[in-house]
């Protein structure tokens with residue numbers, strides 16, 4: 001039942017919501033916001049389970065009653081979890097249209113109905129408008145839990161109809177403790193994983209599970225090869241165009257930000273990518289901070305276009321990124 005429990009650093013928000021439920025003051029829609037990997041979706045599912053459970057224990061779903069069994073089997077009739085078919089893809093409008101009917105029928109198990117939308121920014125304009133109709137005329141006893149790391153990309157009219165719950169990152173000690181107990185590999189790299197993910201434990205676990213620390217090192221290796229003339233931007237773009245482009249750009253951006261810090265005289269130990277200090281100092285000695293920031297801003301613009309669902313050509317995008325990187329040190 002672990003997937004249906006809140007995470008240790010979420011207890012304050014959890015008690016706040018449980019209190020609302022117990023005092024019959026639950027809003028009909030909540031927006032769970034905060035950076036990726038802090039456990040918003042898990043919280044939403046855990047709270048949905050708590051609302052549906054017939055006999056909660058310690059203010060959490062019991063895991064054993066008929067409701068909890070149905071939930072674990074994925075066949076509870078009073079909950080709908082709307083997610084994209086594949087991560088990073090839009091949520092289909094027909095999934096949202098079905099919600100209208102669902103939110104107005106009587107709960108089959110006699111309690112509440114819960115709708116989880118994750119991530120809410122994955123709804124395009126049509127899907128958002130369809131959801132807005134549901135939010136404007138909610139059925140009795142229906143609770144919407146919208147999850148988003150990018151609330152700025154949501155329709156403002158949807159945001160304003162939700163009570164907002166802000167999820168902060170846990171402190172380093174809590175993050176380390178949780179991550180250490182949940183890693184299958186990279187157990188000796190807990191600190192590095194948290195450094196690279198801004199202390200977001202679930203994102204750090206994803207980095208470990210998907211070998212993203214290695215991927216990052218591979219990218220650093222490629223950039224060094226680029227600087228040495230061992231590889232061309234076109235060759236590198238061929239290798240990287242199929243990668244997670246948002247993440248690849250995020251690493252390239254983060255390195256430039258550290259280069260600027262070094263150029264401004266910040267101590268080597270105070271940058272985020274201490275393991276790449278040599279390469280970053282090299283960039284900083286070759287070019288002015290202003291030129292580095294211009295390149296960074298260009299990368300941020302491309303990343304934003306990707307996040308907004310823009311259909312950029314991966315090869316051309318990465319060729320541009322690597323060419324511009326190379327120009328910095330020429």
Ligand SMILES: [Zn+2]
Pocket residue numbers: 053054055056061062063064065066067068
């Ligand atoms: Zn239960």
